[in-house]
Amino acid sequence: MSDPLILFVTDLAATELLWCATVKAAVSPPPMRGDWAAFSEWLAERPERRTLPLSVLLPDQGCSRLMVPIPGASREKALQALPFALEDLALDELDQLVTVLGDRPQTPGRWPVLLVNAELRTRVLDALSVLGLKPQQLVAAADVLPVPESGCFHVWTEPVSGSLSVVTGPHEGMAFASLAGVNPAEQLAHILTRLEHPPQRVVLQMATERPPDWPSSIEFETHAEPTLADWCVLWRAGLTTNRLLSAIASPRAAGDQHWRRRWVQVAAALVAVLGLVLLSQGISAGQKNGQVQQLQVQIERDVHAALPQVTRIVNVQVQLQQALDARHSGTQSDGLLPTLAFFGAAYRVAQPNDPKLAIQSLQFSAHKLTVALVAEKYTVLQKLLEQLQVTHAAAGGWVVSPIDAGVDAGVAHMRIGMEQLRPEHGSREQAQ
Template sequence: MAERLILFLGDDPDGPLHWLQLDQAERVLERGVLVGDEALPAELTASPATGLAAGTRVLLAKARVPTRSRQKLLQALPYAMEDQLADDVDTLHFALGQRDTEGAWGVAVVERDWLDRWQQRLAELGITLQRLIPETLCLPLASDHWCALLHAGQAVVRTGQQAGFAADHETLAVLLDAALEEAGEDAPQEIRLLHAGALPEDLDDTALPLQPEALQAPRDWLAAHSRDPHAINLLQGDYANNRIDRSLLRPWAAVAALFVAWMVLLSGSLVLEQRQLRAELAALDAAVLETLREVFPQATDVRQARDRLQTRLGQLEAGDGPDHGDGLLETLRLIGPILRQDEAITLSGMSWRGGNLEIELQGDSLQQIDRLSRQLNAANGISAEVRSASSGNEAVQGRLLVRRSSS
């Protein structure tokens, strides 16, 4: 929980601006008051700022609107409450709270002019509020009593989760009695009365017993209780603040850290798996080359022979030949050992068509080509015939047709 800046937006936007800085334990680090165009210390403007709106400037009410759409609700609120308000609804700002168990929405109403003037002053000070809540809703909430705070000549009273009112000292007793009568069976058993000075004399006649408690620093006390999750944030609609409240994100920091760690581990696992696959592919490639060398030890370019073989197999798999590649592999397996026996003969080429393998050879003599043909014919499962043989200046060129026999 970071240090927080609390600003008290009083009744007069041109009047004194009281402020407090709280530490992580909600203890006051610094306090001050700005008059006129005085500015805050520069280091304080970086702290998350919460504004407490004067209770006398905020009307807390309830509204019943027959819709669950928040957008339609905000549009209908001014007209649904028009009969309850003395001012023109176009001059007022409506902030929506929560819905109670009876279906009524909590609503906070404030004058636009007052809010505009405060926002302009804060902007000139380089301050952007993250939240602006009524000071009335900073009072503690209990089921068996109401809470009232008297300070600076004013009184604020919290009567419910999102309900309360403000008054001056002279009218407090009258308004308390009216609120108790309106509450009926839901009226509290007593009123907790926090005060920073002498109590008004007419409070002794209040219908409920009072439990007075003296406070030395009411603003410090309000600031320390300004985190109530039920408090209505006035910064909605036209006054919404689009900046992200980091304190709201903080509870998710651990989840985000775990997600990042998981992504790092997953990425590392994928990299290792990719490396392993590359190694397996390289080993497989080496095994293919070794097999080709065993079958064709006289070949001068084994990689080229492999490429030609793969190309041809692709053609066969596409339908070029009745055996679709299986006959070629079996034929090569059968003739490979025989070709290896005679190192004087060199394989210079081959072709596969219609189940027949034609191989081109080079040797020292025609007898070598003929002998190889006889050896192939003597082997089980294959037959061979010399298609052509010619003698050149330095070597003999021969062509053999090899096919698998039915025996």
């Protein structure tokens, strides 16, 4: 990604500009200086300059950087409490300021806040709009300067305007105009004596002498004033390393927020769909459970009706098989199963001859099985009866006789009676 084009607005009227172009040389050149027209001409020299990411720095006199005491770690709640917390801290009316709250507290209960002069912000954004530019960020110039260690203040002289910017910590500081012919250190000394928590050391980034009234408890240190080329290096480093508060949402951040909203909407829809699926599955499972319970009750009712001797159902299949085995053997045998098998063999032979051949009813009483049959063809019923009689004649052991038969409304019907001969019956018939 390309280094950003840095644009520094030097005054509250937003008429004088410094801009630092991206460079590949080892030594950074000084920034260019001019008004909006000069900046526009410079952009027009190379069309690719318009495609560079743009970071705009606002003069510190148009911004306030402060830590606001708000309990808790919820940003939503902090936003609600912020107007009340700023009543005693902001020098201007809140409706004249654009308020930016940090994403999270710097330390527990202390939130970073940036206040930007609303008119200054509007002038800058309008001028950029005329040029067809959308900045990535709009930040206070002091926010991109090196952050001093705890207990130390850094004092800078802003280029062009010469106003003083005091950086007291991350997202904290003050700014005031320098007085002509007055040592900046003298102006600062009067302020330091009124602070509730003065620093232990002050580093002035300028060549100046220690004033006579400088507080003796505060260490006085001076460094060489940065050149214009040095300012470009300082700003670029701060844009990379410092945690910044921007008075606008960058196009990328706005896009990310848009997509976050879209994803939240999609996630909400998915949650709703998932809830409906789970609900329907729950209802379906509940219905199935109800059907299973109803079927279980019906099975138990039928088993008790068929097997009254069974008082407790444990395994229906096993208990039913045991009951059938008991009926098929010994003194309890009543001939039902053998008779069914005898009839079933003949029925399977006849069934392919008439698709409408069907068993209308089965009745077993007094060792006799009565079967009511219907079919489309009466001849099929007659052949079934003959097959049963032929099988009886060949194998013996059953008495087969037609009870009634006929054709009504085009439907053939027949009732057949079958009874397995018991041993005593068979011996009696043989004796006769």
